[in-house]
Structure formats: structure tokens, C-alpha cells
Amino acid sequence: QVQLQESGPGLVKPSQTLSLTCIVSGGSISRGGFYWNWIRQHPGKGLEWIGYIYHSGSTNYNPSLKSRVIISVDTSKNQFSLKLRSVTAADTAVYYCATGSQAWNLHFDYWGHGTLVTVSS
Amino acid sequence: EIVLTQSPATLSLSPGERATLSCGASQSVNSSYLAWYQQKPGLAPRLLIYDASSRATGIPDRFSGSGSGTDFTLTISRLEPEDFAVYYCQQYFTSLTFGGGTRVEI
Numbered sequence: 001q002v003q004l005q006e007s008g009p010g011l012v013k014p015s016q017t018l019s020l021t022c023i024v025s026g027g028s029i030s031r032g033g034f035y036w037n038w039i040r041q042h043p044g045k046g047l048e049w050i051g052y053i054y055h056s057g058s059t060n061y062n063p064s065l066k067s068r069v070i071i072s073v074d075t076s077k078n079q080f081s082l083k084l085r086s087v088t089a090a091d092t093a094v095y096y097c098a099t100g101s102q103a104w105n106l107h108f109d110y111w112g113h114g115t116l117v118t119v120s121s
Numbered sequence: 122e123i124v125l126t127q128s129p130a131t132l133s134l135s136p137g138e139r140a141t142l143s144c145g146a147s148q149s150v151n152s153s154y155l156a157w158y159q160q161k162p163g164l165a166p167r168l169l170i171y172d173a174s175s176r177a178t179g180i181p182d183r184f185s186g187s188g189s190g191t192d193f194t195l196t197i198s199r200l201e202p203e204d205f206a207v208y209y210c211q212q213y214f215t216s217l218t219f220g221g222g223t224r225v226e227i
Binding site: 063089105 | 122150154156158164165166167168171172178209211212213217218219220221222
């Protein structure tokens with residue numbers, strides 16, 4: 001059973017870069033056919049997909065965030081990361097990493113617990 | 122971008138009743154690439170249904186999904202106390218978007 005765990009600072013200053021890592025256990029991030037995703041949820045609001053990475057390094061981002069987002073993968077550490085630059089208060093959210101159990105699909109069986117990131121000076 | 126509109130925003134029901142949740146898409150979601158999730162406070166979403174009508178592993182058969190094209194439905198045949206939560210639909214046909222959610226409350 002794949003398990004995901006987000007880690008990173010809970011507080012980021014405006015205009016700085018938000019950086020989070022998702023550690024994958026119980027399965028290899030290099031397994032073909034699986035996408036490794038970041039999703040966020042603003043306080044009291046719905047879900048917003050940020051983007052995904054494949055183990056090869058190919059990525060796909062939400063067009064609304066694409067100019068500020070970089071998702072990277074470290075197969076040697078079995079983890080992937082999110083960087084969101086030039087953050088504002090509107091980026092305050094719970095950030096989840098997620099993946100699926102079926103190859104070549106983008107529905108998510110496995111989620112991390114989520115980590116709250118607050119953007120504030 | 123495919124916009125998903127969920128209705129109603131809130132559904133007030135009692136245990137044992139049937140819940141019918143709707144998800145409308147602004148464009149056709151071909152191949153029925155639509156999923157449903159349940160989320161309880163403080164927890165990550167839980168996958169219930171994928172490909173519009175397939176139950177995820179371990180999901181009770183009181184949950185069922187149907188629909189195609191632009192209109193999809195999640196039905197909970199008999200509400201159990203643990204089913205009171207927020208439900209989201211998600212399409213993964215073109216990029217990936219979520220609906221705004223339906224809260225099922227007692």
C-alpha cells in the first residue's frame with residue numbers, strides 16, 4: 001500500500017517561494033504509468049489541482065498556476081517536490097500530494113495527510 | 122478548462138434516506154473520466170467512484186455512480202451516520218478539475 005507524507009515549512013512570507021516535499025513509501029516512484037500529483041485546498045473551500053510529475057521528469061501543470069509552479073522528482077530518494085514562487089495570502093492552503101492505484105489514470109486512491117501552509121509576514 | 126458544477130450545495134437528510142448528488146460539466150467528459158470523493162473535516166479526500174461508475178476498493182455498495190457526457194450522479198442508497206460529509210466530483214478527461222462540492226448534512 002502506497003503511503004505519502006508531505007513535509008515543509010508551515011509559514012512562508014509573501015513574495016517568497018513555497019517548497020514542499022512528498023515522501024513516498026510502500027511503492028516505487030519509478031514504477032511506470034503513475035503520476036505524482038500536488039493538490040491544494042484553501043481554508044473552507046474546494047480542491048484545486050496544481051500539477052503532476054512522471055518519474056521521467058515530464059510534468060503537467062494547472063494553467064492558472066503554471067507560471068509560478070515547478071514540480072520535480074528525486075527517484076533516488078523516492079520523493080517529489082513542489083515549488084511555488086511569488087506567493088501571496090491567496091496561496092494559503094492545505095497542500096496534499098496524491099497518486100492513483102491504476103496506471104495511466106488521474107483519479108487518486110492515495111493521499112498524504114496534507115500540510116497547512118500559511119503565507120504571512 | 123472544464124468547469125464542474127455540483128448541486129445542491131447542501132443536502133439535508135436523515136440516516137436511512139437516499140442521497141442524490143449531481144455534477145454537471147461545461148463540456149463533455151468523454152470516456153466518462155469522472156471520479157467522486159468523500160471528505161470529512163481534517164482529513165484528505167477518499168476516492169469513492171472512478172470512471173463515472175466503478176467503485177473504488179473497499180467502498181460499500183450503497184455508493185453508486187452514473188452518467189455520461191455532461192451529467193453525472195452520485196447516489197447513496199441509504200445514508201449511514203458516517204456518510205455525512207462533503208462530496209466532490211473530479212474530471213480527468215481534459216487537464217484536471219474538481220467541482221465545488223456538496224455537503225451532506227443531518
